[in-house]
Amino acid sequence: MSSSDTMHFAFVRPDPLPPNGRSVAIVGAGPSGLAAAGYLASLGYEVDIYDKLPKAGGLMTFGIPSQRIPPARIQAGVLELERKYGVNFHLQTKICCSAPLHEEEGDHFSCDIRGLGELVEDHDAVIICTGSWKSRALNIPGEHLSGVYTSLQFLFPIRAAGYGKPGVTAPAVQGLDVVVIGAGHSAADVAHSALRLGARSVSICYRKTRRDAPCGLFEIDQLEAAGARFLEQHTPVRFDGEGSLAGLVCRVPHQEELVYIPAQAAATAIGEIPTPPFAKELGLENVRKGDVKWLNMTAIENVFVAGDVLTGPSKIGKAIESGLKAARSLANWLDLKAQSRQAEFQDEERVPRPSPRTSPH
Amino acid sequence: MSESPAGKVLYVDYSTCIGCETCETVCGFLHDAPRIHMTRTRDGVLVPLYCRHCEKAHCIRACHRGALARDRDGAVVLQPMLCRGCETRECTQSCPYAAMVLTNKGVAVRKCDMCSERRAIGLGPACAAMCPTGAIRFLDRCELACAETEAAKDAEKRVLAHLRPSANK
Numbered sequence: 001m002s003s004s005d006t007m008h009f010a011f012v013r014p015d016p017l018p019p020n021g022r023s024v025a026i027v028g029a030g031p032s033g034l035a036a037a038g039y040l041a042s043l044g045y046e047v048d049i050y051d052k053l054p055k056a057g058g059l060m061t062f063g064i065p066s067q068r069i070p071p072a073r074i075q076a077g078v079l080e081l082e083r084k085y086g087v088n089f090h091l092q093t094k095i096c097c098s099a100p101l102h103e104e105e106g107d108h109f110s111c112d113i114r115g116l117g118e119l120v121e122d123h124d125a126v127i128i129c130t131g132s133w134k135s136r137a138l139n140i141p142g143e144h145l146s147g148v149y150t151s152l153q154f155l156f157p158i159r160a161a162g163y164g165k166p167g168v169t170a171p172a173v174q175g176l177d178v179v180v181i182g183a184g185h186s187a188a189d190v191a192h193s194a195l196r197l198g199a200r201s202v203s204i205c206y207r208k209t210r211r212d213a214p215c216g217l218f219e220i221d222q223l224e225a226a227g228a229r230f231l232e233q234h235t236p237v238r239f240d241g242e243g244s245l246a247g248l249v250c251r252v253p254h255q256e257e258l259v260y261i262p263a264q265a266a267a268t269a270i271g272e273i274p275t276p277p278f279a280k281e282l283g284l285e286n287v288r289k290g291d292v293k294w295l296n297m298t299a300i301e302n303v304f305v306a307g308d309v310l311t312g313p314s315k316i317g318k319a320i321e322s323g324l325k326a327a328r329s330l331a332n333w334l335d336l337k338a339q340s341r342q343a344e345f346q347d348e349e350r351v352p353r354p355s356p357r358t359s360p361h
Numbered sequence: 362m363s364e365s366p367a368g369k370v371l372y373v374d375y376s377t378c379i380g381c382e383t384c385e386t387v388c389g390f391l392h393d394a395p396r397i398h399m400t401r402t403r404d405g406v407l408v409p410l411y412c413r414h415c416e417k418a419h420c421i422r423a424c425h426r427g428a429l430a431r432d433r434d435g436a437v438v439l440q441p442m443l444c445r446g447c448e449t450r451e452c453t454q455s456c457p458y459a460a461m462v463l464t465n466k467g468v469a470v471r472k473c474d475m476c477s478e479r480r481a482i483g484l485g486p487a488c489a490a491m492c493p494t495g496a497i498r499f500l501d502r503c504e505l506a507c508a509e510t511e512a513a514k515d516a517e518k519r520v521l522a523h524l525r526p527s528a529n530k
């Protein structure tokens with residue numbers, strides 16, 4: 001495999017340093033977890049990385065359509081981490097606490113369940129990189145009709161079906177009228193995917209104007225060229241139908257009458273919210289505010305956190321940066337701790353918040 | 362040192378770039394502040410602006426102190442030793458790709474050096490190593506022509522139209 005076909009998560013060094021006797025567990029093998037794994041493995045750490053899904057890559061593998069991100073390049077990077085840097089991948093293993101679990105997309109893939117407490121005991125430190133997978137609800141009537149999906153409910157099975165799990169199939173939208181709500185990258189991805197799956201029509205409803213669309217005018221042009229309809233200033237009021245979806249009712253400005261868009265399938269793509277295991281115990285609110293002794297450290301001393309689970313939905317680049325910084329912070333902390341000098345750590349940086357300018361959702 | 366067309370270049374295929382910011386954040390992680398910068402074009406497309414390490418580099422000619430020079434791999438590198446203290450910052454004006462930026466840390470400007478320290482130990486540029494799509498590549502200058510597909514040229518045209526609205530044909 002030529003180097004240009006591989007995402008080099010361990011880019012900081014040409015090869016790993018000899019084992020340094022420390023071990024770190026990483027929960028979540030998305031971009032933030034993989035970047036942290038690469039950094040630490042390069043420095044000679046023994047890295048165990050856990051993911052509930054059958055393949056590493058997080059949303060790079062299970063969210064973003066493969067037309068936009070080449071899956072082979074990500075998997076080659078994962079293989080390099082495993083073979084050359086000795087990272088241990090534990091896939092289909094969900095890490096959780098004892099409290100009742102929320103359900104997110106992709107849960108049905110995990111076979112093994114392990115407790116966070118166990119990881120904390122078995123390793124010198126842990127980094128939580130579990131991303132942001134729970135879709136935000138629109139909170140309008142009819143959202144629970146069959147045929148109404150969230151963006152991840154829609155996109156996840158398309159990618160997952162490709163990874164040979166029986167029982168997972170792409171949404172059956174062939175010949176249907178599909179309406180997509182939102183105008184971020186997820187909305188664009190859903191719309192493109194629906195067209196590829198053979199939808200009869202695809203309408204994108206956005207409550208603001210074309211110019212405001214986070215996916216950008218060029219993307220809208222491309223969607224329209226591919227056959228989609230972009231309806232600006234359409235604010236969804238309710239989903240219509242009995243049992244299953246029949247249409248979407250929208251309000252448009254300066255018009256008394258509501259607009260009815262016939263649709264047998266709909267996807268809401270208005271963003272995701274973080275779903276960390278142990279959110280309260282970890283004191284994530286304080287980490288977000290930067291109110292911590294150590295960059296990216298949670299309320300549990302040797303547990304760190306990075307990526308979208310901390311910042312909310314962001315971008316691959318932001319997640320990678322967060323993973324790298326958490327890994328560096330963790331390594332510095334362990335170095336000083338080994339000499340009982342933790343008090344010397346100077347935290348000059350606050351945890352970055354996603355900026356509205358670059359937020360994709 | 363004479364300017365030779367040999368050596369290496371950085372190349373971004375804007376038609377396959379997804380605007381994920383990885384190049385920018387990884388560069389910033391390694392070099393304290395990024396030397397490749399995301400910008401949103403008027404079409405709303407997010408792309409990185411980057412140094413092309415031009416064969417005939419305007420910045421090298423613009424700098425009166427000789428602080429910009431070509432290294433042995435063909436990278437245009439800034440020598441902070443000579444740059445320090447310049448107030449005119451003509452190099453930043455001269456760059457047609459908006460790849461040189463003012464900075465308030467250390468010397469007056471910063472620019473991509475194709476990861477000079479990494480090349481010294483046999484590694485390639487970090488941004489190219491971590492780009493999830495492979496849109497950004499570290500190429501021999503002679504490979505450039507093959508890398509420029511029709512789609513890439515179209516996408517590049519749109520980015521340049523954003524950078525130089527007046528030069529729009």
Ligand SMILES: Cc1cc2nc3c(=O)[nH]c(=O)nc-3n(C[C@H](O)[C@H](O)[C@H](O)COP(=O)(O)OP(=O)(O)OC[C@H]3O[C@@H](n4cnc5c(N)ncnc54)[C@H](O)[C@@H]3O)c2cc1C
Nearest residue numbers: 028030031032052058059095131307308314315316319381
């Ligand atoms: C449809 C869509 C399109 C997008 N398009 C773009 C784009 O074009 N450009 C861009 O830059 N960004 C895009 N993003 C955003 C980007 O994908 C995310 O910001 C990024 O992947 C976040 O990385 P992460 O490592 O924090 O989390 P994730 O990528 O979400 O990875 C988290 C991982 O943790 C695992 N996990 C979660 N909980 C547990 C648990 N309890 N136990 C074990 N494993 C667990 C998950 O299975 C997952 O693999 C898009 C997002 C979506 C949804």
Ligand code: SF4
Nearest residue numbers: 378379381382384492
């Ligand atoms: S890392 Fe690659 S895909 Fe992401 S913005 Fe940079 S060039 Fe584009």
Ligand code: SF4
Nearest residue numbers: 388473475476486488
């Ligand atoms: S080659 Fe190195 S210095 Fe130049 S933009 Fe990429 S990461 Fe930054």
